[in-house]
Amino acid sequence: MGLFTKDIQSMDDLFVHTLRDIYYAENQIAKSLPDMIDKATDTKLRQGFEKHLAETKGHIQRIEKVFKMHGVEAGGVDCPAIDGILEEAEEVSGEVEDKAVLDAALVSAAQAVEHYEICRYGTLIAWAETLGHDEVVRFLTTNLNEEKAANTKLNSVAVRKGVNRKAA
Numbered sequence: 001m002g003l004f005t006k007d008i009q010s011m012d013d014l015f016v017h018t019l020r021d022i023y024y025a026e027n028q029i030a031k032s033l034p035d036m037i038d039k040a041t042d043t044k045l046r047q048g049f050e051k052h053l054a055e056t057k058g059h060i061q062r063i064e065k066v067f068k069m070h071g072v073e074a075g076g077v078d079c080p081a082i083d084g085i086l087e088e089a090e091e092v093s094g095e096v097e098d099k100a101v102l103d104a105a106l107v108s109a110a111q112a113v114e115h116y117e118i119c120r121y122g123t124l125i126a127w128a129e130t131l132g133h134d135e136v137v138r139f140l141t142t143n144l145n146e147e148k149a150a151n152t153k154l155n156s157v158a159v160r161k162g163v164n165r166k167a168a
Contacts, residue, residue, distance in 0.1 A: 015127045016072055022120045023063045024076025029113060030056045032086050040106055041099040042166075044157050048150070049110070055146050062139040069136055085112050104167035107158045114151040121147060 008014050033053040040046040067074040089109030096102040121144035128137050158164045 011127065012131060015124065015131060015133075016070065017077060018120060018124055018127070019063065019066060019070070020075055020077040021079045022117065022124065023060070023067075023074065024079045025082040025117065025120065026056055026059045026063060027076060028079070028082055028086055029117075030060065032089070036089075036093075036106055036110065039093055040103060042103045042157065042161070042163050044161050045103055045106065045163060048153050048157060049106075052110075052150050055150065059143045059146070062143055066136045066139050069139075070133065082113070082116060085109070085116055089113070098167070100163070100166040103163045104158065107154050107163055111151055111154050114147050114154065117147045118144065118151065 008017055030053065033049055033056065037046055037049045037053065040049055064074045089106075089112070092105050092109060093102060096105050121140055125137055125140045125144060128134070128140060
């Protein structure tokens with residue numbers, strides 16, 4: 001189902017489509033994080049990726065609960081946006097030989113992922129509130145808050161913990 005197909009006839013249809021989008025994205029991220037963990041050489045960065053992999057699995061479980069609460073079957077739709085972000089991350093990190101620069105590239109790629117997720121969760125929360133789906137807002141807000149925290153931690157690793165300085 002594409003974004004502008006006849007399958008999206010209502011705001012609720014758009015909500016479910018976007019929920020399927022983030023479900024797909026979270027599953028793709030869960031598949032990509034182990035490779036990022038393996039590539040990371042900075043201890044704090046590796047630990048952050050490991051923690052976020054566990055959080056991502058929790059995000060997937062919460063989204064599955066939202067599907068159930070909403071009365072629809074859990075499932076994803078292809079998301080060219082997250083596929084592109086993850087593909088770019090793989091390409092860039094595959095080209096970097098200097099391990100310090102590789103860590104900086106991994107932080108950048110991870111932040112692009114986080115920003116996408118923050119955007120999607122923010123939209124879903126606003127729509128859920130508008131549609132009166134207050135019961136799902138809590139689950140989506142927990143995911144959003146964890147994504148924002150992950151982005152802040154990545155920024156800290158890059159700037160305060162010295163990943164960018166080492167790369168320079």
